[in-house]
Amino acid sequence: MNGRKNASSRGELRVKYVPLAATHLDEVLAIERAAFTTPWRVEDFRNLIENPDAINLAAVESSGRVVGYSCAWRVVECAELGNLAVLPERRGRGVARGLLDTTLKACRRKRVEVLFLEVRESNERAVELYERYGFSRIGLRRAYYSDPVEDALIMKLII
Numbered sequence: 027m028n029g030r031k032n033a034s035s036r037g038e039l040r041v042k043y044v045p046l047a048a049t050h051l052d053e054v055l056a057i058e059r060a061a062f063t064t065p066w067r068v069e070d071f072r073n074l075i076e077n078p079d080a081i082n083l084a085a086v087e088s089s090g091r092v093v094g095y096s097c098a099w100r101v102v103e104c105a106e107l108g109n110l111a112v113l114p115e116r117r118g119r120g121v122a123r124g125l126l127d128t129t130l131k132a133c134r135r136k137r138v139e140v141l142f143l144e145v146r147e148s149n150e151r152a153v154e155l156y157e158r159y160g161f162s163r164i165g166l167r168r169a170y171y172s173d174p175v176e177d178a179l180i181m182k183l184i185i
């Protein structure tokens with residue numbers, strides 16, 4: 027049995043998807059540092075929390091623990107999904123799907139028509155997740171990422 031089947035047999039995690047707030051940031055930064063080699067800084071999250079055109083979410087367990095987050099921002103009729111991550115020990119239980127579903131609902135309310143994102147080519151989990159949502163690959167940004175240097179896939183979803 028592979029890790030994914032193990033994970034899904036634990037079932038969907040019951041969490042609330044709430045607007046990301048400054049009080050979530052200590053936990054968000056811990057997840058961010060575990061997830062990425064070049065993590066966002068606290069200022070990056072603070073700027074988005076203050077941006078009225080951003081759609082920032084935290085996935086919060088009933089205990090109050092933050093287990094995932096996502097950040098997107100609107101520019102006219104387009105939006106960019108700039109960040110999405112889940113606490114390593116809570117992966118494979120639907121949290122990323124919940125964050126994406128909630129982000130897409132908010133995008134529709136804001137009349138966003140197209141959602142873009144970049145993802146490391148080698149990030150199979152994330153690419154599979156996005157393709158399941160109907161994102162298509164529209165191009166490559168050469169050497170977009172560092173540590174290690176890697177191309178980004180550019181993906182697009184018509185909402």
Ligand SMILES: CC(C)(COP(=O)(O)OP(=O)(O)OC[C@H]1O[C@@H](n2cnc3c(N)ncnc32)[C@H](O)[C@@H]1OP(=O)(O)O)[C@@H](O)C(=O)NCCC(=O)NCCS
Pocket residue numbers: 029030061062109110111112113116117118119120121122123124144145146149150151152154155158
């Ligand atoms: C990518 C990531 C956000 C997925 O979060 P998650 O909560 O584990 O994902 P979910 O449980 O909601 O799974 C959603 C889908 O992702 C894909 N997926 C999840 N785990 C997978 C795995 N082990 N193998 C392959 N695909 C997987 C599947 O398509 C899955 O759909 P399914 O549950 O119907 O099979 C998480 O692995 C993560 O935080 N990774 C590090 C940060 C990152 O890479 N973020 C994306 C940057 S663009």
